[in-house]
Amino acid sequence: MQEYVLNNIEETRDFARNFAQTLVAPVVVALHGDLGMGKSEIARTVIQTLRGADTVVPSPTFTIVQSYDGISHFDLYRVEDVSELTEIGLEYAMQNDITLIEWPEIARDLLPENTIHLFITQNGDGRKIVRQ
Numbered sequence: 651m652q653e654y655v656l657n658n659i660e661e662t663r664d665f666a667r668n669f670a671q672t673l674v675a676p677v678v679v680a681l682h683g684d685l686g687m688g689k690s691e692i693a694r695t696v697i698q699t700l701r702g703a704d705t706v707v708p709s710p711t712f713t714i715v716q717s718y719d720g721i722s723h724f725d726l727y728r729v730e731d732v733s734e735l736t737e738i739g740l741e742y743a744m745q746n747d748i749t750l751i752e753w754p755e756i757a758r759d760l761l762p763e764n765t766i767h768l769f770i771t772q773n774g775d776g777r778k779i780v781r782q
Contacts, residue, residue, distance in 0.1 A: 657776040662688050665779065666695035673700070673748050675720055678762055680754035683770035688777055692768070693723050693750045700748070710752075714738050720747050727753040735760060 656662045673679070673696070681689040694707040701718050710716045710725040715738050717723075722743035729735065735757055743749045744762060751757060767782040 652781040654779040654781070655773055655776065656779065657774075659688075659691065662691060662777060663695045666692045667699045670696040670699035675748045676744065676746055678744050678749045678751065678765040680757075680761060680765050680767045681750065681752045681770065682754065682767060684772075687770040687772065689752045689770060690725075692770070693752065696748075696750060697721055697723060715740075715743075717743075717747075721750070722747045723750045723752075725752045726756050729753075729756050732756055732759070 654665055656665055669692075679696075681692060683689050690709050697707050697718050698705050700721060705718060707718075707723070708716065710723055711727060714726070714729065715722060715724045722739070724738070724740060724743070726735075729738075735741070740749075740757060741760065744760070754761065769780040769782070771778050771780075
C-alpha cells in the first residue's frame with residue numbers, strides 16, 4: 651500500500667502523469683472516491699500523458715465508455731446491472747487495454763486480482779490517494 655498527499659490540482663496531475671508512465675497493457679486501474687474527488691481528472695491526465703496532451707477526453711458519464719487506441723476509460727456510475735458490463739466491452743478491455751474504471755464497485759467480482767486500486771479522499775484542500 652502506498653499513500654500520496656496531493657495539495658492541489660497540479661500535484662494531482664503530476665501524480666497522474668508519473669503513474670501513467672508505469673502502466674503497461676493489459677492493466678486495470680479502479681478509481682474509487684466520492685463525487686468531485688478527482689477520478690476523472692486522474693483518468694484524463696493518464697490518457698493525455700499516454701496519447702498526447704491535445705487528446706480530447708470527455709467524461710464517459712453518459713456514454714459509459716470512451717476508447718483511445720489501447721486505453722479504455724469506463725464510468726460505471728449509471729450501470730445498474732452487472733450483465734451490462736459484457737455488453738459495453740469491459741471484459742474485453744480488461745484483457746487487452748490499459749483500462750481505467752471510475753465507480754468500479756459494480757464490477758468488483760469481475761476485476762482481475764492484479765487490479766490497481768486508487769482510493770481518493772478529501773485531505774484538507776487537497777486529496778489523499780491510497781494505492782492498493
